[in-house]
Amino acid sequence: MSECHRLSDWMPAVALGSAEWTSEEIEHLRSCYSCQAEWDLVQMSGRLGREAGLQVEAAATSQRLLDRLDRHRLHRQRRRAWSFVGVAAAAAVVAVVWTGRPTTGSIHHPASVVGFQMALPELDSLQPAELDSVLQSMDEPAPADSTLEDLEGFLDSWEG
């Protein structure tokens, strides 16, 4: 290794104060233009931006950091909780769909639908005009003071 390379390896340590030049090395630095240029570069680069670093206030920075980390932790916990709720809801939907599937090929109608399709043989013999009259009488609102007897009477007259 040449003297220039050896000095080059030591330059950062000497510039930062953790090592010192020997008198022979100082002599070499005085006589070698390339080493001088590198030594100037290393010294100046070592100092570069030091004020910018000092301007960052450590206490405020660490407090901001801890606050951010707390918020981040909370946010992550919430996200995990919502993920769990989502998975649970999805599982519930799957369970409902699965247990509600028909076990045979027949279709079961709800009772209300069955009732709606019930036949009224009394109406089969009526003419269209008579059917209209029946429907009109059904659409008329009942009087406000009507009693249960009134309603039964109305149904009796409607059924003939």
Next chain:
Amino acid sequence: MSASLTTTQSAAPAASTDEALVTAFRRGEEPAATELVRRHVGALGQFLYSSGADRDEVEDLVQETLFRAFRRLDSWQGHGSFRSWLLSIGSNLLRDQFRRRKGRQVVSLEQHEIADQGDPHADLTASDTEERLRQGIAALPRLQRDVFLLRVQQGADYEKIAVALETTPGAARVHYHHAVKRLKGLVR
């Protein structure tokens, strides 16, 4: 040293190693984080500014770097130095920022002119040289820049640099000498 951390939180930890502080923080001891920040915040700010960050954005970049680092403390295994690892995260952050801006706006060294602000000639020359050097460093390829700054500002040896930057000590040495060769002419 880590024993003192386990007995009391407020005794943090000025004498502890970075590794002990990281372990303490993982256990939930916040003063350990405060001490880590106190130790490294200045070096991080200096590194980011020297790497090309604007002075008024250094503080935010420092904050973001620390946040990223502390979010994934588990990825620091304690093999290399904590500071080198932190600075490499800062370097990645800066690279992302440059990419978002679609490239650095580095003034050409040949076209760089000294602003006439009436300052004393000597001060102007010194600050101009520093600015030229800063721009020269910022314009280096990333690995050259990171190796160079870790060497001259932190005094890190090539082995530690290699671990932090995921390269080899030999490659780190080559990057350093390339950087020196390119920058030498800017300060004389």
